[in-house]
Amino acid sequence: MKVELDSDETWALMSYVVDRLLRGTDLPDADRARIRRWRSEQMRPAGEPMKLLTRKINEDLARALQTKQRSQIRKPDWV
Numbered sequence: 777m778k779v780e781l782d783s784d785e786t787w788a789l790m791s792y793v794v795d796r797l798l799r800g801t802d803l804p805d806a807d808r809a810r811i812r813r814w815r816s817e818q819m820r821p822a823g824e825p826m827k828l829l830t831r832k833i834n835e836d837l838a839r840a841l842q843t844k845q846r847s848q849i850r851k852p853d854w855v
Contacts, residue, residue, distance in 0.1 A: 777845075779837050786830040787821040 781789070794815050798808055819826055
């Protein structure tokens with residue numbers, strides 16, 4: 777199985793995580809604004825930081841799936 781995110785999907789995932797962070801924590805308003813500014817200015821879907829994040833997420837997903845597949849091969853049938 778192969779799972780690979782494109783830049784737009786990575787941006788949507790990152791935006792969801794950032795939104796949850798902003799709603800779920802008691803941050804001062806200045807910090808919330810700084811995080812929102814970072815997301816809108818530096819983490820654009822076509823920007824280099826987002827391409828790097830996309831590559832890293834895809835590498836981590838591939839590694840996790842490979843590890844899971846390997847561990848299923850080693851698992852005994854009776855478990």
